[in-house]
Amino acid sequence: MSKSVFQYSAFKQIIFIYVKICSSRIIKINKQKNIMFDLKVLQSTLDQIEQEKNIPRDKILEAIEHSLAAAYKKDYGAKGQIIRAHFNPETGDLEFFQVKTVVDDTLVKPALTEEQLADPNFEEEVDEDDERVRFNVEHHMYLEDARRIRGGAALEDEIIFPLDNPLEDNEEFGRVAAMTAKQVIMQKLREAEKDIKLARYEKxxxxxxxxxxxxxxxxxxxxxxxxxxxxxxxxxxxxxxxxxxxxxxxxxxxxxxxxxxxxxxxxxxRTNPEIIRELFKTESPEVATGIVEIKSIAREAGARTKMAVYSNDPDVDPIGACVGQRGSRINAVTSDLGNEKIDIIVWSEDELLYVANALAPAQVLDIEGDLEDKKAKVIVAEDQLSLAIGKEGQNARLAARLTGWKIDISGTDENPDLVNELETEETEDEFVSLDDLKSAIGKATNENSEIEEENPETEEDSKTE
Structure with a gap:
């Protein structure tokens, strides 16, 4: 039997047992042989529903009690009555009660007189500012009357009156009452299942x-x-x-x-940027434990994502922890996202350095920024300009969204002075002038002479050695 069929049959079984309860086949004053058998079936059915639907037993019993109360009210109750039922699944005892709420004139309006009720032309005046309900003798009791029954009664307390159990006299609920109760029990079980599911997924x-x-x-x-x-x-x-x-x-x-x-x-x-963070938590233990933090995420779902990471442990490479051996971790994440490209950059407290890193894979030659207005002017080589901007401005747009800065990107053709400075620095680093070379040789010669004077050594001493 499949799981779904098993659940459905269990649900039908509880309805079947309920019908047996309503038809007095379980609950009777005299002890019959089939009582223990039916109670055992009831217990097993309760266990079955509790396991299959994850509904606590007390919720299932509450649904049964609500359905029994609804059936009683349908056949034996008066209009406006509040009926409750208590069913003991261990013994099969069933009790019915009427409940009245303690009120006074601040909570309810006075009841209509018999003349007003008998007058077909009587129309009750509606006061929008008055939120009180009309007194109903079936579920209201004035405070003075309640204190005659229970001395410590207070407003909005409940006074409970036991009712006769019609099933004790071998009577049965009618067909309409049974159908009403069936609908109630199904509704209550659905509500219980919904509440449990809601509480579970809210977490x-x-x-x-x-x-x-x-x-x-x-x-x-x-x-x-x-x-x-x-x-x-x-x-x-x-x-x-x-x-x-x-x-x-x-x-x-x-x-x-x-x-x-x-x-x-x-x-x-599937577009929320936080899905990136959660996927890396499942793939990277360093991210899951907080050793590596994902500081910021900028995403254009389905195309490309930029992610800034930082390591709280100097011995852990944050990018390596996310990429994994031979790219195993990042490949697992991208496969879950339809092969979306993911750029991982290192987060830095230096905001200008952070902005420069965010433009990766482009290499930044120079950057100037306004820390107050969060505006940066970035210069890259001409052959890096299209890479820095990206297709349709995607790389620059994601970098700006990742850092929260406005980024102005330009090439070296627009900044010839910077090009000259860079070329001069490279020339000075790669070549040594003749004067500097002579000076270095002379300095080395003088240092050798000073060492010989401090440690004189005769030709005979050398020969002896």
């Missing part, structure tokens, strides 16, 4: 989940994260150029979780 917001693409409808991708748990990737959260095929495995970023009309609505994303 996972901001993390990466793996699911299976179920279907694609009107541009929306429906991803099954667990049995009967579906998340949606809207069109705006999909990278350009990505294709989705039902049945494929996919990693998604959980952005938000909220209750919906048919369960829990989960908003998923």
């Amino acid at each position: 996972m917001v901001g993390t990466v989940l793996t699911g299976t693409i179920q279907k694609v409808v009107d541009g929306k991708v429906f991803v099954e994260l667990a049995p009967r748990t579906i998340g949606v990737v809207d069109r705006k959260d999909q990278p350009k150029g990505e294709w989705y095929k039902p049945g494929d495995r996919i990693k998604v970023f959980l952005e938000s979780v909220e209750p919906g009309t048919r369960g829990v609505r989960m908003t998923l994303s």
Whole structure:
């Protein structure tokens, strides 16, 4: 038997047992032989639902009690009554109660008179500023009357009155009552399952989940994260150029979780920059433990990402920790993102150096910046200019977004003075003038002479040695 069939049969079993409860086949005053058998079936069914649907036993029993109360009210209750039921699955005992709330004139309006109720032309005046409800004898009790029953009663307390159990007299709930109760128990179990699912996935917001693409409808991708748990990737959260095929495995970023009309609505994303951080946490232990920090991420989903990293341990290379041996770690991340390109640069406290690093793979010759306005003027070689700007300005745009700086990039043709300075520095580094060479030879000769004077050595001493 498949898991889904097993769950469905378990759900039907609890409805079946409920119907048996309503038809007094379990709960009777006299001890019959089939009582223990039915109670054992009930216990096993409760265990089955608790395991398969992850619904706590107390929630399941609460749903049963709500359904029994609904059935009682349908057949035996009065309009406006608040009925509660208590069912003991160990003994099979079932009790019904009516609940009234303690009120006074500050909480309720006076009840309508018999003449007002009998008058077909009577229209009740509506006061928008008065939020009080009309007194109903079936679920309200004035404070004075409540204190005659319980001396310490206070406003909004509940006074409970036991009711006769019709099942003790071998009576049964009617068909309509049974159908009402069936709907109630199904609704309560769905609500319990939704609350548990909501609490579980609320803790996972901001993390990466793996699911299976179920279907694609009107541009929306429906991803099954667990049995009967579906998340949606809207069109705006999909990278350009990505294709989705039902049945494929996919990693998604959980952005938000909220209750919906048919369960829990989960908003998923493939474009959120934080998906990069979470994927590297799964691939790199250094990132997961905080040894290597991802300081900033700039992303154009589906095309390219720039990421600034910093190592809290001087012995750990932050870029190497993210790239991995032979690129194994970064390749795993890019494969999850549809082979999106990822540039990793080293973050620096020196903001100008950080800006220069952010323009990688282009090499910066010179940079000037305004620290207050966060504006930088960068000069690169002419053959590096297109690399620094990138295709359609992508590299410069991502660098600006990564650092938070406005970056003006120019080539050496627009800065001839800088070119002359650089050429002079290179010439001075590569060539030595004749005067400097003579000076260095003379200095070396003088140093050798001084050493010989300090350590005189005769020809005989040399021969002796």
